[in-house]
Amino acid sequence: MRIPALLAVLLVAGCSQSTAAPSPSPEGAVRLSGGGQFATKGTAAVVYDSKLAPEGAQASATVESSPGRTVSSLVVEGLLAKRAYGAHLHVNPCGAKPDDAGAHFQHQAGHADAANEVWLDVKTDEAGMGRATATQAWGFPVGTVPGSIVIHAQPTKADGTAGPRVACVTLSR
Template sequence: MKRHTLAFLFATAIVLPGSALAGAGSAEAAVGPFAGARGTFGPYSEGRVATTYDPSLVPAGATGRVYSMSGKYTGTFTTLSVSGLRPERQYGAHVHEKPCGASGGDAGPHFQNVADPAADGGASTDPAYANADNEIWLDFTTSERGSALASSHVKWAFGERKPASVVIHEHSTSTEHGHAGDAGARLACVNVDF
């Protein structure tokens, strides 16, 4: 219940940019910047917001929305909502370092607050780094209509280094040593100007 309430309040703050939370000078500095993206999934093309790499699991015409708020005193809140996906199915989703590209691998590894030095710019599978406190995980299970809402809150804020996309994966995220952070194939990607 707490997770859904938080997601609702966060989405409301995004939807109502004229509110005191978003409009007051001192509150704005404390809350931090907002980012948002929404798009309709389709084949990759330059400038496309939402790309599908596996139309059988993320069909062309499905939609994805990402909202994020990051600030020094609040940490980072992120929500992902999807519609038109396969019904009653589990998916993994994470914030990634690079923008979407022609292939799922172009988005690079998961964005980590503290980067795993052993990963050397690649994917980390060490649970000390690949975890929901050091990364932004947005796993979800779709409804009978193929819709879902996922939310994440981490205690850290983006600094000069910022992520660039959210990738939807084949299955829920593993937490086991040697497989931590793994969620299978990259099915789709949403570009976000965090």
Template sequence: MKRHAWAAAGLGALVSTLAFTPALAGSGHGEHDGHDGHDRAGHWPQEIDFKDATRFTGEVTDLDTSTDAPTDGVEATAIIARGVDGSIAGLKLRGFEEEASGTQFGAHVHTGPCVEDEPETAGPHYNHDVATGREPVRVDRSTEVWFDLVVSDGGTAGDGAIVPFVVPEPQDGAASIVLHEEPTDHDGEAGGRSACIPLD
């Protein structure tokens, strides 16, 4: 995990990442994403702590080196900033091959670490209901961190999310972001695991 002082350059990086999602580029209030009946961008969390935000920049970890995937060799920047009543997460990917243009896939914050060729080591999604013992457990954008990614003609993809809970530090249960093979469905499923971004 790389921690920055979050002066102007750090804050600019966060805003730039979040700007990939129109719903997050404005005030951060309640634009509907059309996927699962939930607001994609909730209220902007109070007292966001940019100084101690979690940030990773580097190449993604290949979770299946035996097969070719659009995410092979891709570089990632991931940011999670926490407030007192919620969190902001941003994800930017670059370096996709030209033939990957238009590819859609989901990514989610997971509980376990990234280990090459060991997709299951990343564990399940971080789910705030599970973490806090709430029943029944909800699986949606209000309890998990989901990213919807579409590769551009320029070989990049990015998305952001605002969630109404404080995402834990990597050592406390939010250790990675897993890139999947398919778009996220209403149940939070997105196919196989192709790559992983460490947050520790």
């Protein structure tokens, strides 16, 4: 039985939540999520390259940030089989154009690396399904949260580049 990607993320996130309230901190605690079937219109889940994210493809994402720790998860379904994609948090929500999501979200502005950004590279299986999780040793700065997760055409290189933008999932509280 195949569980839709969004349901799988919600089940995992619901089972892993702590009941303890986060302690006060300059960074605060934030939970973001988003997902859906990729479409050319709208902003919840947008496709920019239907060859790499064909009709029926979908994704879901969660990002939980608390003082000193951020955990981000991405689940994809219906992408091309046995293929690697790059994925990153971006500063803005998705839009009609790939560049609308803005630059990679960085904990501290100025350098692109796996310690300062969230890289969720994913490799799909024979059915086009894949998942990735990244844990960072930092929380979001007060008043600053990413707006989306963008899926790129290639896995992330050492300099943080991952090729053209294939699809985007807007994150919201």
